[in-house]
Amino acid sequence: MLAALIAGLVESAYVSLLPVFGLLRGLDEPSSLLLVTVFLAGNVILQLPIGWLADRLGRRRVLTGCASVCVIGPLLLSAAMGRPWLLWPLLLLWGGNDVRLLYPGNRAPRGIVPAG
Numbered sequence: 001m002l003a004a005l006i007a008g009l010v011e012s013a014y015v016s017l018l019p020v021f022g023l024l025r026g027l028d029e030p031s032s033l034l035l036v037t038v039f040l041a042g043n044v045i046l047q048l049p050i051g052w053l054a055d056r057l058g059r060r061r062v063l064t065g066c067a068s069v070c071v072i073g074p075l076l077l078s079a080a081m082g083r084p085w086l087l088w089p090l091l092l093l094w095g096g097n098d099v100r101l102l103y104p105g106n107r108a109p110r111g112i113v114p115a116g
Contacts, residue, residue, distance in 0.1 A: 014036075015036055018032075018035040018039060019033055020032075026081075027081075035091060038088055038091040038095065039095035040095055041095065042092035042093060045092070046092075046096025050062060050096065069097040073094030077090065077091075077094075
């Protein structure tokens with residue numbers, strides 16, 4: 001329960017602070033809001049591919065990769081701000097690495113998870 005609360009707080013911080021960050025870095029308002037849109041689109045688009053990779057490669061390896069992207073993404077964000085060819089794929093990939101969805105499925109009893 002605590003993990004869900006913390007994950008919700010972190011995602012709320014991303015959603016509320018990405019547009020502010022974009023404005024401070026010189027983007028106009030529509031482009032700043034597009035930062036959040038692409039970030040959340042990555043969350044929706046990459047759920048199935050990440051789940052498929054977790055089934056094929058193992059959850060631990062995929063969790064490690066997702067956690068790495070979640071650490072590297074914010075570090076690369078400042079460098080990517082002036083380069084749209086890097087910024088939009090970075091946000092899509094960073095937003096899609098929703099590690100919260102992999103771990104509970106790994107810890108739940110086999111009969112509860114549909115793919116179990």
